[in-house]
Amino acid sequence: MIFNTLEFIEKLNVKERLKHLGKEQKSPSKKVFYRSNMMLNPLKLKHLNRIDNLDADMITLNLEDAIAPSRKKEALYNIALFLSHLKESKSFIIVRTNPLDEGGREEISFLNSFSFDAVRVAKIKTKEELLEIDKLLNSEKEIHISLETKEAFQNLATFGGIKRLTTANIGILDLLTSLGLPQSLVTHDNPTIHYILSKFLVDAKTAGLNPISFMFQEYNNVEDFRRWCEIEKEMGFITKACMGPLQVQIANEIFSIEDEAILRANHIKRVFEESAKNGENGFMDMKYGFIDEPIYRDALLVLGI
Numbered sequence: 690m691i692f693n694t695l696e697f698i699e700k701l702n703v704k705e706r707l708k709h710l711g712k713e714q715k716s717p718s719k720k721v722f723y724r725s726n727m728m729l730n731p732l733k734l735k736h737l738n739r740i741d742n743l744d745a746d747m748i749t750l751n752l753e754d755a756i757a758p759s760r761k762k763e764a765l766y767n768i769a770l771f772l773s774h775l776k777e778s779k780s781f782i783i784v785r786t787n788p789l790d791e792g793g794r795e796e797i798s799f800l801n802s803f804s805f806d807a808v809r810v811a812k813i814k815t816k817e818e819l820l821e822i823d824k825l826l827n828s829e830k831e832i833h834i835s836l837e838t839k840e841a842f843q844n845l846a847t848f849g850g851i852k853r854l855t856t857a858n859i860g861i862l863d864l865l866t867s868l869g870l871p872q873s874l875v876t877h878d879n880p881t882i883h884y885i886l887s888k889f890l891v892d893a894k895t896a897g898l899n900p901i902s903f904m905f906q907e908y909n910n911v912e913d914f915r916r917w918c919e920i921e922k923e924m925g926f927i928t929k930a931c932m933g934p935l936q937v938q939i940a941n942e943i944f945s946i947e948d949e950a951i952l953r954a955n956h957i958k959r960v961f962e963e964s965a966k967n968g969e970n971g972f973m974d975m976k977y978g979f980i981d982e983p984i985y986r987d988a989l990l991v992l993g994i
Contacts, residue, residue: 837863
């Protein structure tokens with residue numbers, strides 16, 4: 690926990706919370722592999738107070754659609770207060786801002802002096818917006834985006850070339866609305882949803898980004914959430930948006946790299962590099978069959994993840 694008690698914070702009005710800012714600057718996250726991205730509401734002080742010790746690989750502090758306009762300042766100042774007292778965290782910390790034209794610019798400017806790992810801007814449509822964020826945001830922080838519009842869905846593959854733009858999150862419900870499609874399509878076997886997820890994944894990879902699949906909002910429906918994780922892993926996703934610790938536990942389990950896959954990759958790397966020294970880049974291996982350079986590169990990908 691960041692604070693031993695929350696009683697004194699609960700008694701402060703919104704502006705008074707800025708008088709109690711700390712000077713802590715947590716070190717940048719050293720994680721390189723992310724299985725779960727848990728969304729937190731910064732109006733829930735008990736949730737904010739635990740961001741130093743949660744099991745989620747990523748934590749997203751949400752300023753956008755879950756926060757009523759009348760309480761956005763309160764949520765923003767809560768984030769500032771807790772970040773300014775955060776010494777360390779096991780998780781990669783992200784702040785999800787509102788769209789640039791709906792307060793996002795001001796939120797980014799306000800948050801620049803606080804220590805967190807990435808800003809995630811909602812409802813991006815064009816690369817020009819990303820270039821503006823790149824100028825607004827302090828250089829040590831990553832840029833993430835929420836893909837929730839038909840324009841971004843069409844343009845995602847062209848979003849590459851910004852070095853610290855690393856991650857795209859798909860907001861499936863908003864995207865369906867933008868496309869004029871009903872949210873009832875979100876079922877395990879719907880071909881349109883499979884197409885949307887597949888295109889999102891491939892276009893994100895084309896742009897050099899890690900694609901994070903959508904948040905399943907039926908929190909207590911563990912079986913359906915697990916099935917979505919299994920489907921998405923088969924597609925090639927490695928990270929899932931989560932609502933609460935129970936979903937985090939499942940996502941961390943399913944998206945972990947199996948020990949056998951790591952052993953196989955290490956073996957292929959070793960025997961290929963030994964063979965390559967003798968000028969042979971294609972050969973039969975007693976354990977895993979034919980190995981050549983594409984198989985070797987796939988092993989390196991597994992080990993890199």
